[in-house]
Amino acid sequence: MKKSELPVKTCMTCGLPFTWRKKWARCWDDVRYCSERCRRNKLA
Secondary structure (H helix, E strand, C coil): CCHHHCCEEECCCCCCEEECCHHHCCCHHHCCCCCHHHHHCCCC
16 A cells, blocks of 8 residues: 555644554544644643
């Protein structure tokens, strides 16, 4: 699969798009943040 064909989501904190990663293969539906930093700084 080409990188351009991977699913994309928008980060709930920073609003930037991020692509699927292999480490998220099992939990892609639950992923909301592009990074650990955004997860820690999420809006309350």
